[in-house]
Amino acid sequence: MMKKILTFAIAFILAFVVIAPNTTFAVAQQDVLRIYSWEDYIYTDEDTGKTLADEFADWYKAKTGKTIRVEYSTFGTNEIMYNELKISPGSYDLICPSEYMIQKMINEDMLVEYSAEFLDESNPENHYVNNVSGYIKNLFESHKTSNGKSWANYAAGYMWGTMGFIYNPQKVSEEDIAHWEVVWDESYKNQSTLKDSVRDTYFMGLAYVYSDELTALATQFKNNQLDAQEYNAQVNAILNRTDDDTIEKVEQALIDAKKNVFGFEVDSGKNDMITGKININFAWSGDAVYAIDEAEEQEVYLNYSVPQEGSNIFFDGWVMPKGANTTLAEAFVNYISMPENACANMDYVGYTSVIAGDEVFDRMVDYFELTTAQDYASLSDDEKADLVAVDLSYFFDDLTDDRDATVYTDVIGRQFYAQYPDLDTINRCAIMNYFDNETNEKISILWENVKGTELPIWVLVLLGALVVVYVGQIIAKKIYKRNRAKYIANTKK
Amino acid sequence: MKMHFNRKHLVIPYGLFLVLFVIIPLGFIVYYAFTNGSTGSFSLANFIKFFASPTSLSTLLLSIGVALLTTAVCLLIAYPIAYILARSKFKKKSVLLMLFVLPMWINFVLRINALREFLDLIGLLDQAHLFNTILGMVYDFLPFMILPLYTTLIKLDKSMLEASADLGSHPVSTFAKVTLPLSMPGIVSGITMVFMPTMTNYVISDTLGLGHVTIIGKFIEECFGARSDWHLGSAIALVLLMIIFVSMLVSGGFKEEDNGSRGAGLW
Structure with a gap:
């Protein structure tokens, strides 16, 4: 049997x-593109539920006559994506991790390079290289890899943004929110949040610990003792420190911060801002856009601010892991980089697309009701007095007909600022590199100590009592048995 | 080949389930727990790492404390209710029971978030992180304590109680010497259903403790997430398994002497 x-x-x-x-x-025989990206990170038609990834199949068929299938799956954190790829390599064609994870994957030789055809700017069909902002392009090209290539060979940008504070301007003053110290400030006790994610909160700790140094640099830059490039390089160096002394200082700073904050969150912060549980939320700029929009509908007005000492700039990019179907993957990156698709994504997701150009510029002007330089010239002096100039030429460097990329607005520190930070903000923002294994272990221990809860005395009392009761019961039983045996022996006599 | 259906074949679906989702994963956990992350060779380093860290240990103790308290509170609330419910002559008992179990049918994330809003309303949310966490745990796990207690108590042979009364026993001593020992299997099964999940349900501690309360489940999650240390995570999971195993041995030891074979069938 x-x-x-x-x-x-x-x-x-x-x-x-x-x-x-x-x-x-059998499926692999038919052409299939397997994309692995963040949740809610692509335009989705609310009526049909079709994403741009689904539309891509139709577009590709119209263009080449080939029928393909797109499989779109999502992940919640870079680490989940990385672990899954480690376990089953070759299961995806195109992935959208964050900058530090891209660095890590390049270093571990997990990625395929983009082809020369893809990078060829003379082909107008190459939407990515032709439309990507010069700022992002420079950023990618200036970060070299150990084999003499640069990030640009391995990654195509998708979305980018800054980290800063969403805050309620009625409860928090503009001077206070301009500095990281606000999280440690006892007059804002229980009003701010930390991110329940090691890297972001470690970064905040770094910026706080070295705020004097960062402020001194900012002053030097303002007094023209430093040029923008040198200033940014030094900010980057400080905000990437991971020596033992720094880790120790950051740990202490974060333990102090923990006593002052409302709590740690990754998702609930947006809602808690709207309901007024907190007034300061350390957040990604895309979440800020979303939170400010949502709050507005309930007539709560929130702002976004990037601290003066400097902050973090991040981006997510498309990379092709080893074994990927590069033809389809590259075609998809070009498709998603077409200006109209970039605009649709931005409207839906809230983060900022890396794609620049006239169409994206016009969408921005429309969406945020900005005044272009051209219109500004024809305004009266009174009207001009209300408006503030925002120079976006660093990002929109490719406008046709020499259009001026400076725009004018009377709304400061809200959705527009979160989506398109000005040049000053960009200059003081740093990219955070990935931690090598040894550093990662040290910072994990830091995090363990920061997150650990102090053991309350009642727990020890409870455990002690339990042991006493257990031992007592065993002894009582022994005594009972002995007495009983004696009793039986006695009665027998 | 002619297939003869045999009653034993009915074991196949669960047998497969057992192998695929219990035994094989457990094998993986043991493998990861006893190997070194970089070389893949046998090592006890993960356990040493865990037990050598004061923070890890205090997290473990805190989780045990939270779980003990939650279990105790659940038992104190659930026992009288289950007792009254089982003894009552009310005809629509099942309706009452359903009311107690009803919360289980509503998504627990929803309930915990509702509790969060309520705690905010009464101003407790950012004041008492540990209390809120335990409150949430009790709220969530209470039905798991009521149900096994109720099913044991309702099956309790009434003639035993009558015999006890006939022999002149005071109701209190009848309860202590007859009802309580006979309901031991229900108590033990209630405790196991509440204790272990409480140690690891970090959604509740994150939502109501606002990240100020870290229990061991959260720690394991971090190991598999941002920390990317599956070996340490597996080692901690194995430590938890040992703790529950030992506590089962201990409580099982009680039972054999007190109730004979009655409760042993539960394991």
Whole structure:
């Protein structure tokens, strides 16, 4: 009998093992693009539920006549994505990790380079290289890899942004929110949040610990003792410190901060800002856009600010892991980089697309009701007095007909600022590099100590009491047995 | 080949489930727990790392404390209710029982977030992180304590109680010497259903403790997430498994002497 059951079981498992890979194999024969990206990170038609990834199949068919299938899956954190790729390499064609994870994957030789055809700017069909902002392009090209290439060879940008504070201007003064110290400020006790994510909160700790140094640099830059490039390089160096002394200082700073903040969050902060549980939320700029929009609908007005000492600039980019179908992956990156698709994504997601150019510029002017330089010239002096100039030439460096990329607005520190930070903000923002294994371990221990809860005395009392009761019961039972044995022995006599 | 259906074949679906989702994963956990992250060779480094860190240990103790208190509070609330419910002559008992179990049918994330708003309303949310966490745990796990207690108590042989009364026992001593020992299996099963999940349900501690309360489940999650140290995470999971195993041995030891074979069938 046992044998039969075993045969059954083995046959069943074998059926799984044999059939499953066969089906995937059959599918692989038909062209399929397997994309792995963040949740809610692509335009989705609210009526049909179709994403731009679905639309891509139609577009590709119209363009090449080939029928393809797109599989779009999502992840919640870079680490989940990385772990999954480590376990089953070759299961995706195109992935959208953050900058530090891209660095890590390049270093571990997990990625395929973009082809020369993809990077060829003379082909107008190459939407990515032709439309990407010069700012992002420079950023990618200036970060060299150990094999003499640069990030630009391995990654195509998708979205980018800054980190800063969403705050309620009625409860928090503009002077206070301009500095990281606000999180440690006891007059804002229980009003701010930390991110429940090691890297972001470590970064905040760094900026706080070295705020004097950063402020001194900012002053030097303001007095023209430093040029923008040198200033930014020094900010980058400070905000990437991971020596033991720094880690110790940051740990202490974060333990202090923990006593002053409302709590740690990754998602609930936006809602808690709207309901007024907190007044300061350390957040990504894209979340800020979303939170400010949502709050507005409930007539709560929130602002976004990037501290004066400097902050973090991040981006997510498309990379192709080893074994990817590069033809389809590159075609998709070009498709998603077409200006109209970039605009649709931005409207839907809230983060800022890396794509620049006239169409994206015009969308921005429309969306945020900005005044262009051209219109500004024809305004009266009174009207001009209300407006503030925002120079975006660093980002929109490719406008046609020499259009001026400076825009004018009377709304400061809100959605527009979160989506398109001005040049001053960009100059003081740093990219945070990935931690190598050794550093990662040290910072994990820091995090463990920061997040750890002090053991309350009642826990020890409770555990002590439990042991006493248990031991007491054993002893009581022994005594009872002995007495009983004696009693029985006595009665027998 | 002619297949003869046999009652034993019915075990196949669960047998497969057991192998695929219990035994094989457990094998993985043991493998990861006892290997070194960089070389893949056998090592106890993960356990040493865990037990050598004061923060990890205090997290473990805190989780045990929170779980003990939650279990105790659940038991104190659930026992009288289950007792009254089981003994009552009310005809629509099942309706009452349903009311107690009803919360289980509503998504727990929703309930915990509602509790969060309520705590904010009464001004407790950012004041008492540990209290809120335990309150949330009790709120969430109470039905898991009521149900096994109720099913044990309702099956309790009434003639035993009558015999006890006939022999002149005071109701209090009848309860202590008859009802309580006979309901031991329900108590033990209630405790196991509440204690272990409480140690690891970090959604509640994150939502109501606002990240100020870190329990061991959160720590394991960090190991598998941002820390990317599956070996340490597996080692901690194994430590938890050992703790529950030991506590089961301990409580099982009680039972054999007190109730004979009655409770042993539960394991």
